[in-house]
Amino acid sequence: MIIASTAAAMDMxxxxxxxxxxxxxxxxxxxxxxxxxxxxxxxxVMQRPGISHRKLSKMNFMGMGPWMMFQLAKKYNVSKPxxxxxxxxxxxxxxxxxxxxMDLFGLKKEDLIDxxxxxxxxxxxxxxxxxxxxxxxI
Amino acid sequence: MIIASTAAAMDMxxxxxxxxxxxxxxxxxxxxxxxxxxxxxxxxVMQRPGISHRKLSKMNFMGMGPWMMFQLAKKYNVSKPxxxxxxxxxxxxxxxxxxxxMDLFGLKKEDLIDxxxxxxxxxxxxxxxxxxxxxxxI
Amino acid sequence: MIIASTAAAMDMxxxxxxxxxxxxxxxxxxxxxxxxxxxxxxxxVMQRPGISHRKLSKMNFMGMGPWMMFQLAKKYNVSKPxxxxxxxxxxxxxxxxxxxxMDLFGLKKEDLIDxxxxxxxxxxxxxxxxxxxxxxxI
Numbered sequence: 001m002i003i004a005s006t007a008a009a010m011d012m013x014x015x016x017x018x019x020x021x022x023x024x025x026x027x028x029x030x031x032x033x034x035x036x037x038x039x040x041x042x043x044x045v046m047q048r049p050g051i052s053h054r055k056l057s058k059m060n061f062m063g064m065g066p067w068m069m070f071q072l073a074k075k076y077n078v079s080k081p082x083x084x085x086x087x088x089x090x091x092x093x094x095x096x097x098x099x100x101x102m103d104l105f106g107l108k109k110e111d112l113i114d115x116x117x118x119x120x121x122x123x124x125x126x127x128x129x130x131x132x133x134x135x136x137x138i
Numbered sequence: 139m140i141i142a143s144t145a146a147a148m149d150m151x152x153x154x155x156x157x158x159x160x161x162x163x164x165x166x167x168x169x170x171x172x173x174x175x176x177x178x179x180x181x182x183v184m185q186r187p188g189i190s191h192r193k194l195s196k197m198n199f200m201g202m203g204p205w206m207m208f209q210l211a212k213k214y215n216v217s218k219p220x221x222x223x224x225x226x227x228x229x230x231x232x233x234x235x236x237x238x239x240m241d242l243f244g245l246k247k248e249d250l251i252d253x254x255x256x257x258x259x260x261x262x263x264x265x266x267x268x269x270x271x272x273x274x275x276i
Numbered sequence: 277m278i279i280a281s282t283a284a285a286m287d288m289x290x291x292x293x294x295x296x297x298x299x300x301x302x303x304x305x306x307x308x309x310x311x312x313x314x315x316x317x318x319x320x321v322m323q324r325p326g327i328s329h330r331k332l333s334k335m336n337f338m339g340m341g342p343w344m345m346f347q348l349a350k351k352y353n354v355s356k357p358x359x360x361x362x363x364x365x366x367x368x369x370x371x372x373x374x375x376x377x378m379d380l381f382g383l384k385k386e387d388l389i390d391x392x393x394x395x396x397x398x399x400x401x402x403x404x405x406x407x408x409x410x411x412x413x414i
């Protein structure tokens with residue numbers, strides 16, 4: 001989100017294809033668990049929908065890691081993930097949800113946050129990647 | 139494998155350089171443990187050779203995560219990793235094993251699945267990367 | 277480090293932007309813990325500064341994994357991370373520390389190893405990435 005918003009602020013055209021473990025950042029943060037069968041609901045429990053509930057990729061320590069990061073980020077004026085996502089959308093970053101991930105996790109369009117592009121597959125992602133000046137797989 | 143097979147189906151030229159933790163997807167799935175000393179054999183035990191034994195990058199839960207994913211994938215017609223790998227090979231994707239990884243893990247060419255390119259090093263990978271329209275480090 | 281040093285040996289121009297969890301490879305390996313408050317010092321404890329103290333991304337087993345890797349690497353003449361880093365610097369690889377990471381972790385320039393470029397942000401990284409023939413996000 002930091003890289004995407006910086007790029008957009010530099011007047012670059014930015015597209016993000018969001019798939020698999022990163023996908024729940026695009027799911028609305030609300031009480032009802034998305035998913036259409038018990039396996040999908042269980043995966044939703046494990047991943048707790050919403051960008052504010054993403055964990056750190058390392059050093060979670062039962063939530064203490066993200067909390068410390070949040071404190072430090074606040075102190076040094078680094079934006080929260082949620083604010084960065086909104087900033088990206090305001091700056092015109094196009095965010096594409098991965099159709100196959102939605103199928104696997106049993107997510108519908110109404111489960112996702114507003115302002116996203118239509119869900120696409122690997123073919124569209126590849127087209128974007130080959131036309132781009134730079135592509136980062138994060 | 140999904141991205142590679144999609145790209146090949148779109149008539150793109152695709153090369154995959156397989157290294158380190160991803161490498162055991164190229165090792166034949168059979169009883170004998172590859173490796174030439176106890177450390178290499180121990181690393182083989184930990185990584186259980188064969189693409190059908192790859193774990194999820196998150197949420198393994200003692201095998202329950204991959205099992206659920208497998209069920210959901212079957213339900214939504216997403217191919218298994220093994221089938222995707224074979225599809226890639228049929229579509230002409232070139233798969234390059236990393237020579238240094240083979241040395242470190244004590245793997246010989248006869249330990250690997252058929253139809254791969256000759257093992258290469260970082261120099262060949264870099265040449266492929268700089269000539270490509272797009273390179274993903276996954 | 278292997279890819280960067282190989283590329284530099286092939287006369288390519290190489291820049292590395294080092295950020296977040298990878299950052300402590302650039303911190304001097306010495307007794308005093310960097311960081312300006314308890315949270316930053318605690319993050320330093322968790323990440324033990326210095327490239328020789330980096331862990332494997334998988335299979336650490338309380339240090340046994342890295343030790344085995346080190347033994348195997350020595351046997352097969354694969355250089356240690358510390359040597360690879362020095363080789364990169366001698367071959368002219370430009371290493372850019374991420375300014376925001378330094379702020380968050382409370383690191384000052386004197387905490388870092390010698391021979392680095394000036395700290396930069398995402399904008400400079402993006403400029404390097406879009407001008408490059410190939411960019412890997414590792």
